[in-house]
Amino acid sequence: MRGVTHPERRTTPPGRNGTSAPGRNGTTDTEEPHSTTDTEPNGTTDAEAGGTATGAGGDAERARVAALRDGAPLVDFDAGTTPYIDYQSIDVLLSLQHPRSAEPAEVPFYVLGQVKELLFKLLYEELVRVRSLLDADEVRQAVWVLRRVHREAGLLCSTWDVLGSLAPTEFNAFRDSLGQASGLQSYMYRMVEYILGNKDPQLARAHLGVPGVADQVRRALEEPSVYDAALALLARRGAPLTAATLERDPARAHEPSEEAERAWARVYAEGGGPDDELFRLAEALVDVAEAMCRWRSLHLLTVERIIGTKPGTGGTHGVRWLRRVSEHRFFPELWSARGRL
Numbered sequence: 484m485r486g487v488t489h490p491e492r493r494t495t496p497p498g499r500n501g502t503s504a505p506g507r508n509g510t511t512d513t514e515e516p517h518s519t520t521d522t523e524p525n526g527t528t529d530a531e532a533g534g535t536a537t538g539a540g541g542d543a544e545r546a547r548v549a550a551l552r553d554g555a556p557l558v559d560f561d562a563g564t565t566p567y568i569d570y571q572s573i574d575v576l577l578s579l580q581h582p583r584s585a586e587p588a589e590v591p592f593y594v595l596g597q598v599k600e601l602l603f604k605l606l607y608e609e610l611v612r613v614r615s616l617l618d619a620d621e622v623r624q625a626v627w628v629l630r631r632v633h634r635e636a637g638l639l640c641s642t643w644d645v646l647g648s649l650a651p652t653e654f655n656a657f658r659d660s661l662g663q664a665s666g667l668q669s670y671m672y673r674m675v676e677y678i679l680g681n682k683d684p685q686l687a688r689a690h691l692g693v694p695g696v697a698d699q700v701r702r703a704l705e706e707p708s709v710y711d712a713a714l715a716l717l718a719r720r721g722a723p724l725t726a727a728t729l730e731r732d733p734a735r736a737h738e739p740s741e742e743a744e745r746a747w748a749r750v751y752a753e754g755g756g757p758d759d760e761l762f763r764l765a766e767a768l769v770d771v772a773e774a775m776c777r778w779r780s781l782h783l784l785t786v787e788r789i790i791g792t793k794p795g796t797g798g799t800h801g802v803r804w805l806r807r808v809s810e811h812r813f814f815p816e817l818w819s820a821r822g823r824l
């Protein structure tokens with residue numbers, strides 16, 4: 484994933500409050516690493532079979548290793564790590580869970596919150612790619628990536644099934660430990676909203692004092708959205724869109740326009756139907772917009788079942804705020820164009 488560093492050797496970060504983080508398998512860093520020289524039944528070591536090389540590869544190499552060891556899994560590795568840990572920094576990832584209370588239900592809340600952040604990051608990076616593909620007139624490629632984004636957004640939605648299983652009493656048992664922390668302060672979520680075209684500069688303010696974060700958020704706010712890129716593409720394909728639509732300030736909230744609505748209606752009414760690449764693009768964008776609206780509606784519903792009408796930790800009236808933001812439609816003229824067909 485772009486934006487993720489790939490250190491040559493993993494580093495184990497210090498734990499919270501300066502304590503040392505647990506090492507692999509939950510052990511401390513002072514423990515001896517596993518032996519790396521155990522001999523396999525067939526007399527070869529995993530190291531001899533090439534089992535330590537994280538970059539070792541190719542079908543021929545894997546076939547050689549499997550044949551040499553009669554298909555036995557590689558289990559003995561040099562260098563005090565495994566290729567799996569190194570590939571995805573698994574030990575670092577698994578050292579980042581620090582619930583604040585003794586309430587067992589805080590663990591699923593905490594872990595699912597982290598899962599969602601990872602999915603927001605994935606969505607953002609995928610959408611950056613979609614925007615570049617649209618800028619390059621690679622419409623079929625863009626539609627292909629949007630097809631996956633739709634599924635990733637569906638995965639995000641299904642996490643509410645788990646969070647909805649928290650009883651109000653379970654949530655209340657740890658809610659005070661959250662202080663003023665709120666999902667409203669998720670900068671990755673804000674960047675997803677921005678790249679989808681929902682630009683509210685006020686909400687960027689929470690992040691502007693955070694080093695390393697402020698620049699990313701500002702860029703996401705100021706750069707054109709995926710929707711801006713789609714409208715520019717429609718114009719290149721002959722849609723009569725004016726400067727008011729094409730040259731607006733991308734950092735300002737999108738004002739729905741009748742000309743954009745007409746342009747999308749024309750894609751549906753006068754294009755070649757499902758075989759037409761603009762038709763497919765329109766439907767792929769609506770798939771993603773709908774999935775994100777579903778995410779918001781499920782959030783609203785889940786929050787209502789857990790805290791009812793109580794205010795949120797982030798300063799809002801809670802469900803009242805969530806109901807209002809749930810009404811937003813990403814790519815608005817793609818929705819309103821339906822009324823013209």
Ligand code: HEM
Nearest residue numbers: 596599646665666667669672786795796797798799801808
């Ligand atoms: C399950 C317990 C949860 C409750 C009770 C809850 C409640 C709320 C409330 C009341 C708000 C409005 C802002 C505020 O005043 O805090 C909010 C916003 C938000 N929450 Fe949650 N939330 C929960 C879980 C999550 C999770 C797991 C995520 C995902 C990381 C999340 C992401 C967000 C986001 C992104 C917003 C901002 C929405 C927007 O402005 O469009 N929430 N939440």
Ligand SMILES: N[C@@H](CC(=O)c1ccccc1NC=O)C(=O)O
Nearest residue numbers: 596661664665666794795796797
């Ligand atoms: N706004 C929520 C709390 C919340 O959503 C939250 C708090 C701390 C860390 C993450 C949170 N939400 C998303 O993961 C509430 O009012 O209880």
